[in-house]
Amino acid sequence: MTRRIVDHPVLGPAPAHVPVTIFVGGTPVEAFEGEPIAAALAAAGVRVFRRTSKRGESRQLFCGIGRCTDCVMVVDGQPNVRTCVTPAREGMRVEVQDGRGVWERSRGDSSAPGGGPAAEPVDGAAGVRGGDE
């Protein structure tokens, strides 16, 4: 059963939307174009967005407005993307992030063109909530 709110006593029927398909760990998930990735995942019942670096604890949403970074995932090969404020687009690839995540293009290729981002992410890039253990 969908978690989408189709009809609402104050807001009325759901506004028109353009359905797109995003891929979460390779599995197709229906999203509405332009809605936050996190909303599409919540609608699909996805409850684990990332796992912390030391204890592998699961995390999902906390603030929902781009402040806390609890919901970061690897999106189209880029880690630490705040899914609560990043719009869903057709064909987007979304992966559960392990720890601080790894840039896809730097995997096994230290000579990524354009002096791409370092394989070691910046400290504290993810998870300000209660220590990231």
Place this chain on the structure above:
Amino acid sequence: MRRVDVAVVGAGPAGLCAAAEAARHGCEVALLDENAKAGGQLFKQIHKFFGSRAHHAGRRGIDIGAELLDEVAGLGVHVCLGAAVWGLYEGKTLAVAESDHSWRLAAGAIVLATGATENGLSFPGWTLPGVMGAGCAQTMINVHRVLPGRRVLMVGSGNVGLIVAYQLLQAGAEVAAVVDVLPRVGGYPVHAAKIARAGVPVLTGHTVKAVAGDGVAEEATVWAVDEHFRGMPGSEQAFRVDTVALAVGLSPMAELAWLAGCRMGHVPELGGHVPVHDGRMATSVPGVFVAGDVSGVEEASSAMEEGRLAGVWAASAAGKTTTEQAAGAAEPHVAALDGLRSGPYGAHVRRGKQALADGVAAAQAQVLGGGGV
């Protein structure tokens, strides 16, 4: 470097009103916000505003938001979205980051209207998926129209807790209970009554003992507290819930004010560290003003009035109006704020704002990392 008369940081209710008022007084205004849409949190306020004698009572935040967007558009305000302000330098220069580049903006006066952020609450299991801010749940249901969960425990019975609990019901979720550590409900009786009519138990004098589950929130245990707010063994009650929403207050997001060197004071009534400001919303740094939750956590209604005040006085600081003109334009907003803060529910804000206006927080050296400020 770009240059405007007045730069406003944050396009929520306070920032929108500040921008509109400065523009109305002849300023070229830039309104910056890191989000993709303006309006701040107004567009998740689907309830009718209540408890204010000012003109917004009886109207919904979403409608007020739409009206404010029209107002700033009509006044020619430059609205820069997806633009995060990350620096504030001497000479009133802002550093602004967009997705792929960064730029600087000089201003004759600056209004900081950066809002507040939800507080967390620490208990075993509070980091589990399903434990989230009440505002997060509200954003999901009212803006994105997705249920974050099906069965919710609400922690906190202030207006946010009560309103979001009711809105979760409207959205089709179940609310197992509302708990509050205090001995009585914190929010307006009208909101509490709606919850009671829906049959949701309100457990005052209770807090969360723990949230547990197999990698996600599945069960929340609450227990009664004694007069020292310590949990009482034997009083536990368990609720099968997939979501625990925390409505335990907000903290002003005053980073830019710290950065600007504004004198800060710690005022518990206002949510924590806030920039010391006077009745014109002027901080201790000439030309830097504040408005809305960053100057002390209140409600959207007062944020809008503070925004208008700050906008008027920013226009004056930018040299676009005389002090006399500004004082005249400010008057109705000062009166509106007094009205909004009258009565028992405004007492804490009156105390907090008075402490700042008196400069008490500063004079007692309770500032700038002075420990226990």
